[in-house]
Structure formats: structure tokens, C-alpha cells
Amino acid sequence: MLDRYWSGSVTRISPEAPVPVVSVDSITECIGGAGNVAANISSLGAQCRLLSIVGDDVSGRVLDGLLADSGIDRHLHIDMENRTTEKLRVVSLNQQLIRVDFEGTPNVSLTERVLDDYERLLTGVSVVVVSDYGKGGLSNVPQIISLANQRAIPVVVDPKGTDFSDYREATIVTPNTSEFVQSVGDCPTTEEFNKKAYSLIEKLSLQGLLVTRGPDGMTLFVQDGTFVNQPSNAKQVYDVSGAGDTVVAAIAVFLGCGMSWSEILEYANIAAGIVVGKFGTATVTLPEIVRQLERVTA
Secondary structure, eight states: OEEEEEEEEEEEEOSSSSSEEEEEEEEEEEEOTHHHHHHHHHHTTOOOEEEEEEESSHHHHHHHHHHHHTTOEEEEEEETTSOOOEEEEEEETTEEEEEEEEOOOOOHHHHHHHHHHHHHHTTTOSOEEEEOOSSSSOTTHHHHHHHHHHTTOOEEEEOOSSOOGGGTTOSEEOOBHHHHHHHHOOOOSHHHHHHHHHHHHHHHTOSEEEEEOGGGOEEEEETTSOEEEEOOOOSOOSOOTTHHHHHHHHHHHHHHTTOOHHHHHHHHHHHHHHHTTSSSSOOOOHHHHHHHHHHHHO
16 A cells, blocks of 8 residues: 655644644655565565555556565556555644545455465565455465465464454464454453463464564564563654554564574564654664664663
């Protein structure tokens, strides 16, 4: 999806309705959605193939150009019947005033062609990332995971919705706290939270479950019954847009590098702390992570 930001100053209230009038002085266009995961993977120094769907419109062409500039190997199927998903945010003084979404649901025949393309693109791949934004482009998730498992390729899933059954046998699933609770039910105590996390791991045959908890950091639950709490590394929070994308990208890259779960968690947490200190949908680089790691351990 394409993320657009219209930024400007507010000096008066509209005479037509009790709403602020924004005098727009800058327009910024960024890669959003699964594309932001791909952009973060690329900015961390890894090669990335992006398979997705866009519309036959200006937004789709802008998005393709931005992805090309990020060094991403694009495989974008064009849906002639629907538009490119776009999020427009109107901003003043780094505060969002309103977000306007433009989107449509891809047709089923197109998602079937995407699956065929995916099987071909698996050659030479170290890790698969499923970035689910619930926009209809991932109607074949079980097959996506199965094809990767047949080739012993780890699968990292950023989930959507309340039913995680489609993500069965993925390597790791990374819901935020709200998504986790919506899936498993209320967790009034830490003990109940942990119990339901392991129950979900067993139910879905996962190797790990990473629950991102905003200012409380993140918790990694591992299939062997261990877990690791990682407090937030963020010093300043300007914008949480896309922070989950950065976490998923970092997990995928460092999993592909053969790091241990504890190392992966530490690096992903640092990456999240860096990116929320930037405004808008942003990426993080390996040198930034290394510098922050040196500050933390100094």
C-alpha cells in the first residue's frame, strides 16, 4: 500500500464546520503495508523479493517507483478492477488529524495467479515473510506456508484478524497485544497470558510466538516452554506507524542469518525503538542498530 502524508499548519477553525483548517505545505509519499516490511528488509542489507497486488493507477506506479528506489525485487500483479490500497494522513505539528483510506478487494483469480508466482519465486529464498494487512491479497496463506515448509524455509507471519488458524505450522507469528487477546480471549493475569500463549503455540504447531507490547516491549514465547521478556528500547516516540513492520523485517533478516531467538529478539527490539523515534512510515539500518547496541552495552 502507499502511505501519503499531507503536512501543514493549523491556524484557524473552518467556518463551515467545527474542524481545523490545515494549510498544506508538504506532501510525502512512502511505502506502506507489506512493502514497508520489504523496505526494512532491504535497508537492513538483505535481498528481498516482494510479491503483492496493486491497481492500474497513479498510486500503484508511484509505489512501484519507491520500491525500485529501495532496491526491492518487485513482482507486483496489477488488478485492473480495483485501486491500489492507499492511506492518506493529514498531519500538523507531527500529530495526525485524520486518516483517509482508499482500498478495494482483489479478485480471487488474481490471488490464485499470485500463488503460482510465489511457488516459482521460492527458489533461493532463505526466509518467507507473510505480512497480512487483511486487504484480501492473502487468501492462500495455508498453501503459502505449506510450500515453504516443503522446502524447509522458515515462515514469519505478521497476523491479522481474530482467527490465527490459517497460520498453522508457520515458524513464528508476531501479533501485538490487542491482536493476541482478540485471538485467545482476555488475559487478566500474567499467568493466564503466558498459559494462552503456549496453548496457541501448541494449537498452531509454531516454533515461536512474539507478542509486541508497545511501551512494555515484547515477549517471545518458544515451543520448548521458555520465554524472554524484552523491555522497550524506545527513548522518544514520535510515530508508531509501521513499527510492527520493522520488527517483522528484523526477525526475518536475523533468523535468516542463523541467530538465536534471544539475539533475534534483542535486535528486533532495538530496531523497533529506533523506528518509533522517526516520523511516518520509516525504515532502520544495520549501522543504526549496531550504534544503539553499543550505547546499551556501554
